[in-house]
Amino acid sequence: MSTEPYAPITVLEDSSEVLAPRESEAMSHLKEGVRAGRPWCEVLLEAMCMWTIPEEQHNGRMFRYIIQGEAFDWLLLAERMCAVIDGEVPTEEVENLLFNGQLPTQISPKDMKESLGYNKYRGILNFWYGVVVEEALHLAVEDEVRKEMRVGGHVDVEDMSDIAFRRIYDDDLSDLIKRFRSQMGYSQRGGFSLTQAKEFNYWLFKLRLEYWDPARVASDTRKGLKRLEQVRGTSSPV
Numbered sequence: 001m002s003t004e005p006y007a008p009i010t011v012l013e014d015s016s017e018v019l020a021p022r023e024s025e026a027m028s029h030l031k032e033g034v035r036a037g038r039p040w041c042e043v044l045l046e047a048m049c050m051w052t053i054p055e056e057q058h059n060g061r062m063f064r065y066i067i068q069g070e071a072f073d074w075l076l077l078a079e080r081m082c083a084v085i086d087g088e089v090p091t092e093e094v095e096n097l098l099f100n101g102q103l104p105t106q107i108s109p110k111d112m113k114e115s116l117g118y119n120k121y122r123g124i125l126n127f128w129y130g131v132v133v134e135e136a137l138h139l140a141v142e143d144e145v146r147k148e149m150r151v152g153g154h155v156d157v158e159d160m161s162d163i164a165f166r167r168i169y170d171d172d173l174s175d176l177i178k179r180f181r182s183q184m185g186y187s188q189r190g191g192f193s194l195t196q197a198k199e200f201n202y203w204l205f206k207l208r209l210e211y212w213d214p215a216r217v218a219s220d221t222r223k224g225l226k227r228l229e230q231v232r233g234t235s236s237p238v
Helices: 021-035 040-050 076-083 090-098 109-116 118-151 161-169 174-182 196-212 213-234
Strands: 057-058 062-063
Touching: 021 076, 040 062, 040 076, 040 090, 040 109, 062 076, 062 196, 076 090, 076 118, 076 213, 109 118, 118 161, 118 196, 118 213, 161 174, 174 196, 196 213
Parallel strands: none
Antiparallel strands: 057 062
């Protein structure tokens, strides 16, 4: 999986009222394709390929589609774009995409790469391994710790995060959060937004790549993929 910087794209400061021309064109392409009777998921991918801004403020909410210039949160962009075709496509299909990452029709990785373009498809893989699988790894290790404590006759505790994070990253969760916030220029106070939580997972993923040997990284990644397969029934990003 590549972790090279994402292709340069222009930041739109605030698109809550007016979209940049390229993004407006992408939205129009989506609406017109759906109204013409084309499969909506195919048109959605084409419209995503046309989209260039990495983040925007919309209706008072921050939408950050690109994390650290590398990871493409395509389901967040899908949420943003599907709002313009609300009521024109089956609600259950849209919800299944947004909540489960499942398209209504089977699309091969090759076709998806051709529809989105190389950079965006690579970005999806970066997001999948760096955010989704990384979070699943946390859950998998927490499960391991919980089982070990029960076998050892120890009293179970509700939050296994500290033990799990020390096992995965050889550091306390609180210290990791401080380092992350310092590097990203965030305040050391307050909780995480959803966007920051995704960024934190990706930062942790890059930390593993930097500090651990390839065999350990691969083993931990397989552990996260296995946990995802148990929960979602799939170890694939789509």
